[in-house]
Amino acid sequence: MKFTTLPKTDIKVSKLCLGTMTWGNQNTQEEGFAQMDLATDKGINFFDCAELYPVPATAETYARTEKIIGNWFKKTGKRDKVVLATKIAGPGDYTAHIRTNGFSPEALKDAVNNSLNRLQTDYIDLYQLHWPERQTNTFGIRDYKHHSEDRWLDNFNEILHSLNEIIKEGKIRQIGISNEKAWGTMRYLEESKTNKLPRIITIQNAYSLLNRVFEGDMAEISIRENVGLLAYSPMAFGVLSGKYIKGIAAKNSRLKLFPRFARYSSQQATEATKHYLKIAEENNLSLAQMSLAFVTQQPFITSNIIGATTIEQLNENIESIHLALSQDVIDSISKIHIKFPNPSP
Template sequence: MTYTTLPQTDIKVSKLCLGTMTWGLQNTQAEGFEQMDYALDQGINFFDTAELYPVPSEAKTYADTERIIGQWFQKTGNRDKVVLASKIAGPGEYTAHIRTNGFSPEAIKDAVNKSLERLKTDYIDLYQLHWPERITNTLGIRDYKHEDEAWDDNFNEILHTFDGIMKSGKVRHIGISNEKAWGTMRYLEESKKHDLPRMLTVQNAYSLLNRLFEGDMAEIAMREDIGLLAYSPLGCGVLSGKYIKGEDSKNSRLNLFTRFARYSSASCTDATKKYLSIAEAHQLKLSQMALAFVTQQPFVTSNIIGATTMSQLKENIESINLNLSDEVLEAIEDVHKIIPNPAA
């Protein structure tokens, strides 16, 4: 395994991070345990979860993923071997079963305390805001269109709230997720201006099928030293090649949940076929080529891999040993120029 550090800390994290959002819905507790055992044995010491998980979130399964991780910590005693990241859910109609007071101080404190209880730990290494409170182009919305809304700029209040939580020892570091350039810079501005805790990471989608992060966020990541935790690096499983090869099953994510339809568009299929041709021409597995592309980007701190089967997980972890040649990277760029960001 390859390691780096969380930006502006001495915390060592693996370049591959174990994603967990299927545990409790597509995966059982026993399967989650098996994945954690194997990942840790392979050198992955960074696990990412959220109070929202499993996804899609429903009242009956809400926070079951955190409960599974907590049970594993209790059973194995491995809490001190893991850098643990979790998230507070943002506001929205489909999170009304969680809470309706957004990122108010009360909401953040309550979310942290409940996550700690479920995870059976007294601290979370990295605590993230799952998506912005304000209306912006995120979570499948490509272009920004301004709307009047009853949202007040509360970046300072959020950081003040985390300042108290971090001083209590319950959270060690903080980050953002599904955030845009403006929101990222506002957090950094408030931190600098008022000597408040700093957002260290941003967890956004990034893959061969969605490289929007390179537009403006990559420069922020490099110049401001805020690391990308890349999620959906296989484009919801599309870049495994299973859908275009007809190797998917009725339990494959795109067959179960229609909300991820953007990954099954004609342009996504066309791009995936072209990327598959590149992989085959260089005797590579498409999934490993796609993962290696993400992992080796200079702005990526860690690449979040998820799997519903052990064979998928093993194949994904093996991608850490792959370093893409200039020839492969040039071929990838040629496809990107023709079909840019089909899943964005």
């Protein structure tokens, strides 16, 4: 395994992070245990979860993933071997069953305390805001369009003050954001610097061969401000395994179970995937490992969040850490990206 540190800390984390959002829905607790066992045996020490998980979010399955992780900590006694990240759910139509008071002081305290109980731990290493409270462009929307009816009031300062109090209580160590944009990221950094408040150290956004929008403004912010990217969906919901275009996807694969998750299934995305598959095959690589290695070696990446529904998939994904893409492969990928730029924003 390869390691780095969370920006501006001495917290050592593996370059691959174990994603967990299928546990409690697509995966049973026993399967989640097996994945954590394999990941730690292979050197991964970084787990990412969220109170929202598993996905898709429902009141019935709410917080099952955190409970599974907590039960594994209790069974194995390995809490001190893991750098643990989780998130508070942002406001939205499909999170009304969780709470409706956004990132208010009361909401943050409630969310942290409940996560600690479920995870059976007394501290969280990295606590993240799952997405912005304000209305901004999100999944599948390319451009920002201002919503005149948006009643959100600037509360970056209040959020950081609330998190500061929780940090002082020893319940969380570091903070991060997720699904954020350039403006929001810089506002958090500005508030922390100006008012001597806790500083965000990571941002968790989508990044893959089919979605490289992070390489715009966000990559510059990440590098110049030292806010590391925790890349999620590096396999584009499994599309970048090639199993869908080959017609070999299992019946319980994500897109067959939940066809509404079609973010990476457009005609352009499918054509781009075919081209990436050809590059992999011409270089005797698996498309999955090529896709993951491309993400892992980017200069703004702190850790690449990998997930799987089977042990075999997870093992293949973990082994990608040993793959260094040649310049010829990188050049070939760049040509496809020019032809099909970000087909799945």
